[in-house]
Amino acid sequence: SGMRENLSYEQFGVAVRELAQTIADDGYQPDVVLSIARGGVFVAGGLAYALDCKNIHLVNVEFYTGVGTTLEMPVMLAPVPNAIDFTDKKVLIADDVADTGKTLKLVRDFCLDAVAEVRSAVIYEKTQSLVKCEYVWRRTDEWINFPWSVQPPVVRRDGQVLDA
Numbered sequence: 001s002g003m004r005e006n007l008s009y010e011q012f013g014v015a016v017r018e019l020a021q022t023i024a025d026d027g028y029q030p031d032v033v034l035s036i037a038r039g040g041v042f043v044a045g046g047l048a049y050a051l052d053c054k055n056i057h058l059v060n061v062e063f064y065t066g067v068g069t070t071l072e073m074p075v076m077l078a079p080v081p082n083a084i085d086f087t088d089k090k091v092l093i094a095d096d097v098a099d100t101g102k103t104l105k106l107v108r109d110f111c112l113d114a115v116a117e118v119r120s121a122v123i124y125e126k127t128q129s130l131v132k133c134e135y136v137w138r139r140t141d142e143w144i145n146f147p148w149s150v151q152p153p154v155v156r157r158d159g160q161v162l163d164a
């Protein structure tokens with residue numbers, strides 16, 4: 001394919017407000033926004049402000065090793081959040097994209113036992129996703145360039161490296 005969907009920081013700002021508006025119009029008021037690091041952190045921050053939710057949690061999941069290349073299964077990295085923090089809470093899981101949906105499924109299944117209710121919000125959902133998110137801004141089947149990961153990490157201008 002080779003086609004890319006490019007999201008700018010400016011478009012992201014619009015996306016997160018529109019996504020929050022959809023959630024508010026649906027009458028869902030989360031007690032806690034659970035972000036999937038790292039991409040979901042941007043989405044969770046924007047949604048939590050727009051929905052006036054002051055409680056953000058974070059879970060680290062590792063799955064993608066490159067464009068379209070993954071580990072066999074996504075894994076939660078330590079520290080895993082304490083499920084007790086979610087007991088009887090209305091949780092909104094926030095991520096940048098549901099692609100295979102395996103990452104969201106892992107986190108949603110982790111929540112399901114403890115929480116009162118769990119819903120998911122993403123900027124993009126792809127057709128193949130095995131989790132159908134309650135709140136989706138756009139659908140695409142292209143690889144998405146997000147503004148926070150489209151550029152490589154910065155390097156020191158003096159060329160020095162810390163752990164070589």
Ligand code: 5GP
Nearest residue numbers: 039064097098099100101102103143144146
């Ligand atoms: P899934 O488990 O749904 O296949 O993938 C979820 C995670 O993989 C996302 O949170 C994101 O970090 C990464 N990912 C999946 N598809 C894309 C994509 O099209 N573009 C980018 N930049 N990351 C993606």
